[in-house]
Amino acid sequence: QVIVPLPTWNARSREPVTDNTEKFAIETELIYKYSPFKSEQEVMEQFNKIHGEKGTLVIIFNLKLMDNGEPELDVTSDPRDIQMAETPPEGTKPERRSFRAYAAVLYIDPRMRIFINGHKVQTKRLSCCLYKPRMYKYTSNRFKTRAEQEVKKAEHMARIAEEKAREAESKARALELRLGGDLTRESRVTLRQVQNSALTMRREAEVKRRIKDAKQRALKEPKELNFIFGVNIEQRELDGMFIYNCSRLIKMYEKVGPQLEGGMACGGVVGVVDVPYLVLEPTHNKQDFADAKEYRHLLKAMGEHLAQYWKDVAIAQRGIIKFWDEFGYLSANWNQPPSGELRYKRRRAMEIPTTIQCDVCLKWRTLPFQLSSVEKNYPDSWVCSMNPDPEQDRCEAAEQKQKVPLGTLKKDLKSQEEKQKQLTEKIRQQQEKLEALQKTTPVRSQADLKKLPLEVTTRPAGESQTRPQRPRSPPLPDVIKNAPSRPPPATPLPKSISQLKKSSSAWPNISTPKLASMLSKEEASTSRTCQHTVTAGKSNSTLKTLAKPGTTTKPLPAVLQNPKSSRETPSLKAAKVPALKKSASVKCPQASTTRKRTLNTTEDGSEEEGEHKKEKTKRGKFVAVKEEKKDSSELTDSAGEEELAELKKAQKDKGLHVEVRVNKEWFTGRVTAVEMGKHAVRWKVKFDYVPTDTTPRDRWVEKGSEDVRLMKPPSPEYQAPDTQQEEELVVAEPSTSDCVRIEPDTTGPSSSQETVDLLVQILRNCLRYFLPPNFPISKKELSSMSSEGLLAFPLKEYFKQYEVGLQNLCNSYQTRADARAKACEENLRNLERKLKETEEKLQKLRTNIVALLQKVQEDIDINTDDELDAYIEDLITKGD
Secondary structure (H helix, E strand, O other): OOOOOOOOEOOOOOOEOOOOHHHHHHHHHHHHHOOOOOOHHHHHHHHOOOOOOOOOOOOOOOOOEOOOOOEOEEOOOOOOOOEEOOOOOOOOOHHHHEHHHHHHOOEOOOOOOOEEOOEEOOOOOHHHHOEEEEEEEEEEOOOOHHHHHHHHHHHHHHHHHHHHHHHHHHHHHHHHHHHOOOOOHHHHHHHHHHHHHHHHHHHHHHHHHHHHHHHHHHHHOOEEEEEEEEEOOOOOOOOEEEEEEOOEEEEEEEOOHHHHHOOOOOOOEEEEEEEOOOOOOEOOOOOOEOOHHHHHHHHHHHHHHHHHHHHHHOHHHHOHHHHHHHOOOOOOOOOOOOOOOHHHHHHHHHHOOOEEEOOOOOOEEEOOOOHHHOOOOOOOOOOHHHOOOHHHOOOOOOOOOOOOOEEOOOOOOOOHHHHHHHHHHHHHHHHHHHHHHHHOOOOOOHHHHHHOOOOOOOOOHHHOOOOOOOOOOOOOOHHHHOOOOOOOOOOOOOOOOEEEEOOOOOOOOOOHHHHHHHHHHHHHHHHHHOOEEEOOOOOOOOEOOOOOOOOOOOOOOOEEOOOOOOOEEEOOOOOOOOOOOOOHHHHOHHHHOOOOOOOOOOOOOOHHHHHHHHHHOOOOEEEOOOOOOOOOOOOOOOHHHHHHHHHHHHHOOOOOEEEEEEOOEEEEEEEEEEEEOOOOEEEEEEEOOOOOOOOOOEEEEEOOOOOEEEOOOOOOOOOOOEOOEOOOEOOOOOOOOOOOOOOOOOOOOOOHHHHHHHHHHHHHHHHHHOOOOOOOOOHHHHHOOOHHHHHOOOHHHHHHHHHHHHHHHHHHHHHHHHHHHHHHHHHHHHHHHHHHHHHHHHHHHHHHHHHHHHHHOOOOOOOOHHHHHHHHHHHHHHHO
């Protein structure tokens, strides 16, 4: 719904004329809100502008409002202008702030009078306001979009006209055959009218066809544009391209070519071009062009011609700073206006003659240079009779065209060697792109997956994306805390594991070297046959190794098979089993005794899903194999390589789960940073759980000290053995030492009840840790709550209160951050203001010093601030 307020007043009594006072009040209130007129008296004053008994006054009042409720157009600050509200003059182009300045350059060749608030606008022809203007003719076949649209439109119109002509001719022939020998007057009149109509339509079709042919020929013809460049010596900071479409300004201050680099090259140069409608089509709001690609091509062409103009005027050859000093730009700040001294004003006026428009005939007149007219302001009603030139002092005199010298774009011809070098560089870039695309192989189906190589290298622990995640928990129980620590794994667990099917007979006793050799043979077949990796969600499985010294071994009766499970996903990783050294049993006497190692596979899903899966399919037993870390026995040639290798080796400790002793208590944590010291390696450990605020969140410890130890992995949940397999085997990853340490698991498998109690205790700790402040259940009650009580725990209310508390905490942080940011911004504004005032004082002081020195010594020539500083320093040195 759109409300258009149309209130009515009596012209004489100025009383409202309405039957609905409520509607009248709403309409007037809308006018007061969205217009510059805030009261009924101000609105009534507008009707006084209608001179005479009749008239219509149109007022556009639906202005956009700013956040403070004021209109975005300011019509009160300057009675002669309409300005954008709250737009500072510093750093803003005048045409983007002032409607009067924008209207002055709105048309490339103004032929009308424009008034704002009753005051005439002094329009400009930009090409007449530039120093040393030069025109370049540009011809191109690239601008075809608009011409192609016109050709399609002409073809459509010609086809319609042809169809209408054929239809009219067909009707005329049919009528002539139907009348036959009927020679009555009415029949002849009707036949003649139909024939005349067919003849007219045929002529129209012929005209449309010729128009279509002409536009098709014009499509192949190159489009020609005129680029005019000149230097704006009145305000050098206002530079760029002014692009018009059919004499109407579309884009202004567009930087092109060397101007984009931000240097002094081409600084102060203004370009003007009028683009025909058939070359580029503007958007509906006349602020941009519809075809962005062709518009960018136009800007590129203007940049090339701008560089040629800069060479032609030879400003850089004479010296850019010296050139601007001639016209009064004495400051090193590019945005500072030129000097207001009379000699500089005369110098600028001599180079750019005054061009003004007659208020009667609207012709443009160029006035001859006169010293008396340097600071002269011409009236808005200037006419030709005021022209001091006797040949142009009347409106009947013809308008003189501006004489602009013609320039030519000189393209730099590249040698054959440069062309070959450029072509070679392009070929190299394309080859690099092609190689990058070939490295990434898309996988769209199972067939594509089978084509990929299965062997992959093991990734360092620091780069592993799947780090074992441990819940935040209090210190571990004594059964785990007192367990002997084991050396850290050199590489993370591989995701791909092989499934072994046990025979009905019991496992024979095998020695460690023989087991490694047999498993290495099985690895080859694993890499060929295993196409899938079982995702997390399988129950924990362990494989027990029984070893006796001196016993003979039999072939391992294991058959590799692909597990059939609904949770299988394709994987590219395959585990490799390295061959263990034969001397392991000799070097390590512990390997001769019976040892056990357990390895937990991650669980995903609930216990009910696991039981349901157990009934449907048989669970496979997996062997997790880790690649042995090779002994680095070779000596490096330099100490730098050794240090680099040690640093890389130490970085692999990131992510290890350790326990650290703080105040005679052990806390669990994870290694987040590693630092190489002169004597030892230091770990930065971030704790998982700290009971009080006094305990630090993280701590630096020395690797191998008494205050840090590696965490023992928790015991696996007790699981009933499968019907086809009663014992399980796992090959633990060898340590960095020369032997394979195989030691008994001190924790052992626990019963399901112990596991439930442990989970209940972990749940209590989690609920206590995140307990909201005003929750009805206290931490003490929560610590003594049973498992049945935890099942009935109000989790929804718990989560709701926790989220509310967290949101309040975040809001308080945000409020404090906003207050600090506001204070910093205010401080920054004050400092910027002081800096600007200081710079102005310094510049004024330097100007006064230069003036003082020139009065003392007239032949002194100081052009820059650096020269002034050097001169003063030289005077002080000589005085001493």
